[in-house]
Amino acid sequence: MTKDELAKKAGLTTYDCALPQTWLNGVVDTLKHGCVSNLPENIYGVILSGVVWCYDGSLMGYPYALTNHVLGYLKIYEETTGVKELQQEVCMACVRIIKEGGFGPTHNGSKNCESGSIASGGDIAHCTCDVCF
Ligand SMILES: [Zn+2]
Ligand SMILES: [Zn+2]
Numbered sequence: 001m002t003k004d005e006l007a008k009k010a011g012l013t014t015y016d017c018a019l020p021q022t023w024l025n026g027v028v029d030t031l032k033h034g035c036v037s038n039l040p041e042n043i044y045g046v047i048l049s050g051v052v053w054c055y056d057g058s059l060m061g062y063p064y065a066l067t068n069h070v071l072g073y074l075k076i077y078e079e080t081t082g083v084k085e086l087q088q089e090v091c092m093a094c095v096r097i098i099k100e101g102g103f104g105p106t107h108n109g110s111k112n113c114e115s116g117s118i119a120s121g122g123d124i125a126h127c128t129c130d131v132c133f
Contacts (some may be wrong), residue, residue: 006066007052014055015064019031023063027077034080036073047073062087068107071072072098093126093128105133 001009003017028044035048040046055061062085065071072094074086079095097104107125109117109132116122117132127133 003049003052003066007054007064010064010066012052012054012056012064015052016055016061017052019048019051019063026081027074030077030080031073034076036076036099045075046070057087065090068094069084069098091125097126 005015009017024044024047027047031047039048045068049070050066051063053061053064054064054106063074065074065086065088068091068108071088071090074091075095076099078084080088091107093104094107105128107124108119109124109127109129111119113120113122113127113129113131113133115127115129116124117127117129118125
């Protein structure tokens with residue numbers, strides 16, 4: 001799905017798929033010098049393709065992450081810099097897994113899970129059953 005489709009699916013009404021360049025550079029620089037193991041080479045592209053700038057309820061706008069993984073990166077950026085602009089609820093298990101280098105059960109788990117992972121229609125984040133992990 002494109003950023004536009006993901007943003008609409010997330011229920012956003014006013015947003016810009018382009019990101020403020022200074023903000024984007026700041027996030028990438030912070031993550032590169034931060035405490036993230038196995039940061040992807042293309043972290044710039046990961047952030048660029050996973051965030052829109054949302055103006056719902058705000059004149060200045062704020063970053064809105066389109067995936068839990070990217071939201072985790074933004075949370076690490078905020079923790080490191082003290083910036084507070086995220087309006088989304090952050091899954092701290094995702095943040096921990098990302099810091100450790102991305103190993104661990106994913107937030108949504110597997111579609112084939114029979115233990116209630118989010119991807120299979122349940123509400124268990126980071127399911128640790130054999131299918132998900
Ligand atoms: Zn999570
Ligand atoms: Zn599972």
